[in-house]
Amino acid sequence: MPPIKLTLNGKPWSVDADPDMPLLWAVREIAGKTGSKFGCGAAQCGACTMHVDGQPVRSCSTPIGSIAGSKVTTIEGLEGKVAKAVQDAWVKLDVVQCGYCQSGQIMSAVALLTDTPKPTDQDIDSAMSGNLCRCSTYVRIRAAIHEAAKALEI
Structure with a gap:
């Protein structure tokens, strides 16, 4: 399967991951950005919130394959x-x-x-x-x- 490409904190990012892998785990475990936390794993607590194309999403329940091509911002990349x-x-x-x-x-x-x-x-x-x-x-x-x-x- 081809790598999933997106923009992470303003930089192009290509990741070899199962498309069903939650965004949270891809960002924490593969990209090493650990500012977003795992709380409940069911999109109920908000500890994992990231921005995808400027909108807040619960990254624990967002499959990385569903956001290919998007702009993802974590707490580490928040600026402005x-x-x-x-x-x-x-x-x-x-x-x-x-x-x-x-x-x-x-x-x-x-x-x-x-x-x-x-x-x-x-x-x-x-x-x-x-x-x-x-x-x-x-x-x-x-x-x-x-x-x-x-x-x-x-």
Whole structure:
């Protein structure tokens, strides 16, 4: 079977993998990008969130063969004005507790603010609903998203 070709964090990537292999495992085990975490394996917790063509996806349940030719961004490749604002707000508001879910939380927050620069609490709750946090930092996550949105207005 021919290699699967896509763009990973802005660079062309060709991978010899079973097309049914979850994107998460291809990226973690073959590409060595371990920032996205394995949480539940059933697309329910959001720890594995990556962007595929700019949209957040649960990489634990996305077969790599289904996204051939796509642009994949992991937490390691996240860049730009929105990403910086989110990361700065996360640090400023001390969002992280254990940190396990935070790469997925940040990826979802960046996607939200890219599509909705001035989100309401309802927008945030809806966009972030698929991301679970065992430490229950949801109040700080919401505040950080509002903080990032304010920073982007300047």
